[in-house]
Amino acid sequence: MNCDVVIVGAGPAGIFTALELIRLKKRKKIVMIEKGSPIENRHCPKMHAKTCMKCKPYCHITTGFSGAGAFSDGKLSLSCEVGGDLPDLIGSSATQELIDYADQIYLEFGAVRHVEGLENTEQTKDIRRRAIKAGLKLIDCPIRHLGTEKAQELYRHIQSYLIEQGVEILFGNECTNLVMEQNVCKGVRVHKVGSPDYFEIAAPAVIVAAGRRGADWLERICEEHDILHQSGNVDIGVRVEIRNEIMEKVNKTLYESKLIGYPKPFKNKVRTFCQNPGGFVSQENYDNNLAVVNGHSYKEMKSENTNVAILCSHNFSEPFNQPIAYAQKIGELTNMLGNGHILVQRYGDLLDGKRTWQKELERSNVRPTLTDAVAGDISAAMPYRAMINIINFIEAVDHVVPGFAGAETLLYSPELKFYSNRIKLSDTLQTSIAGLYCLGDSSGWTRGLMMASAMGILMGRILK
Numbered sequence: 001m002n003c004d005v006v007i008v009g010a011g012p013a014g015i016f017t018a019l020e021l022i023r024l025k026k027r028k029k030i031v032m033i034e035k036g037s038p039i040e041n042r043h044c045p046k047m048h049a050k051t052c053m054k055c056k057p058y059c060h061i062t063t064g065f066s067g068a069g070a071f072s073d074g075k076l077s078l079s080c081e082v083g084g085d086l087p088d089l090i091g092s093s094a095t096q097e098l099i100d101y102a103d104q105i106y107l108e109f110g111a112v113r114h115v116e117g118l119e120n121t122e123q124t125k126d127i128r129r130r131a132i133k134a135g136l137k138l139i140d141c142p143i144r145h146l147g148t149e150k151a152q153e154l155y156r157h158i159q160s161y162l163i164e165q166g167v168e169i170l171f172g173n174e175c176t177n178l179v180m181e182q183n184v185c186k187g188v189r190v191h192k193v194g195s196p197d198y199f200e201i202a203a204p205a206v207i208v209a210a211g212r213r214g215a216d217w218l219e220r221i222c223e224e225h226d227i228l229h230q231s232g233n234v235d236i237g238v239r240v241e242i243r244n245e246i247m248e249k250v251n252k253t254l255y256e257s258k259l260i261g262y263p264k265p266f267k268n269k270v271r272t273f274c275q276n277p278g279g280f281v282s283q284e285n286y287d288n289n290l291a292v293v294n295g296h297s298y299k300e301m302k303s304e305n306t307n308v309a310i311l312c313s314h315n316f317s318e319p320f321n322q323p324i325a326y327a328q329k330i331g332e333l334t335n336m337l338g339n340g341h342i343l344v345q346r347y348g349d350l351l352d353g354k355r356t357w358q359k360e361l362e363r364s365n366v367r368p369t370l371t372d373a374v375a376g377d378i379s380a381a382m383p384y385r386a387m388i389n390i391i392n393f394i395e396a397v398d399h400v401v402p403g404f405a406g407a408e409t410l411l412y413s414p415e416l417k418f419y420s421n422r423i424k425l426s427d428t429l430q431t432s433i434a435g436l437y438c439l440g441d442s443s444g445w446t447r448g449l450m451m452a453s454a455m456g457i458l459m460g461r462i463l464k
């Protein structure tokens, strides 16, 4: 098979590349290879089974058309300060222009018009004042919140549009390797999922946009073909769940409070991430059976709780430089203690040095929205440095949101974000291998829907 552009991965980064090529009328033959299913066939059985079925050969939450975006909370962060490091590659104003342009496309496909967190009210000022006193920085980030249902509807429209415009999307197919000739990437090798048979697609432009899900695979490909990359940060943390009443002021004023701190004694960067007012804590499974915690919220269906991640960045140099492997070991150990499930512990128990028991959860004000999480002791698997960072950060946030450090606040673990293996890219998004480009979360340069989409737009503009 031959085409002009082959895109590995139909997540936001890959989708927006195809969209921009079409909008610019570049008349390219575009083939997308997607391991998962079309969006209408993506179903997480947990909705009915109430427990994670560990679907094989892949998890529907992260795999299929629109990638990790389909079951996401659909929070589009409209500031270039949030969602990744693209500004370090192309500059802040260029990134902001791409974000604004991508936002218009989201609106055209049906995104809600309302934007949260735009006003600088007395409440915002008070939250900022408290944050400063507690040694935290409050980042301004307007958010367009789609909600999980709306996000799926919107991506369904985009899927139909791409197909109508002649983009060939090969669902249920996995890219397993690159086709290389004299150090130039000439195409990709593709297997139907679960089959040993393969075929090759030749293209002058190969774009890898495989998301976090494809990060391990891409790391192997980088080693095999000497694609320049460096290990970046890995984020290790917990997902915190609190009653909406405690979070009310922040939820109403900002929807999402993006707080950053450098707590003593380690002074590592610790931040809040992905806040879901009235949301639900969820579980994601990686191919290697690792179960990690996440969170999302629906536009209509609301819980009594708000969840938010607290993440600490970790980096390594000598003699060990494999952050993904490090975080995976923490995840495996935590999963082992939870008998394959996510662990949950009350904050007060953590401080008292005791595990949480299931019966104690049942009599708490804060009832876990991840109903199959197992009560236990997260400190038995969390490295000391990460644990102290998290505890001291929670204590600081308590000054901004009184009650955040309450005894019944729930901490779920493992909350891991794998962004490492940052691919060396030129400002035209080309890797160190001619003909090979890399985008979105798998490139290590983005970690959110909007910045991944913006990077896709840029890719579309770059391809001649």
Ligand SMILES: Cc1cc2nc3c(=O)[nH]c(=O)nc-3n(C[C@H](O)[C@H](O)[C@H](O)COP(=O)(O)OP(=O)(O)OC[C@H]3O[C@@H](n4cnc5c(N)ncnc54)[C@H](O)[C@@H]3O)c2cc1C
Residues within 6 Å of the ligand: 008, 009, 010, 011, 012, 013, 014, 033, 034, 035, 036, 061, 062, 063, 064, 065, 066, 067, 068, 069, 071, 072, 073, 074, 075, 076, 077, 083, 173, 174, 175, 176, 209, 210, 211, 212, 213, 214, 217, 274, 282, 284, 294, 295, 296, 439, 440, 441, 442, 446, 447, 448, 449, 450, 452
């Ligand atoms: C539960 C959840 C909630 C989230 N909520 C938000 C949010 O509210 N706001 C926000 O900004 N971000 C959120 N995120 C993060 C956001 O979804 C990602 O940053 C974004 O989807 C990254 O886009 P991407 O295109 O780079 O990769 P992805 O969306 O991960 O897409 C990559 C695609 O590539 C496919 N793929 C991987 N390897 C191969 C291969 N070898 N061959 C073929 N196909 C392959 C995968 O199946 C996948 O469909 C959330 C993520 C999750 C999991």
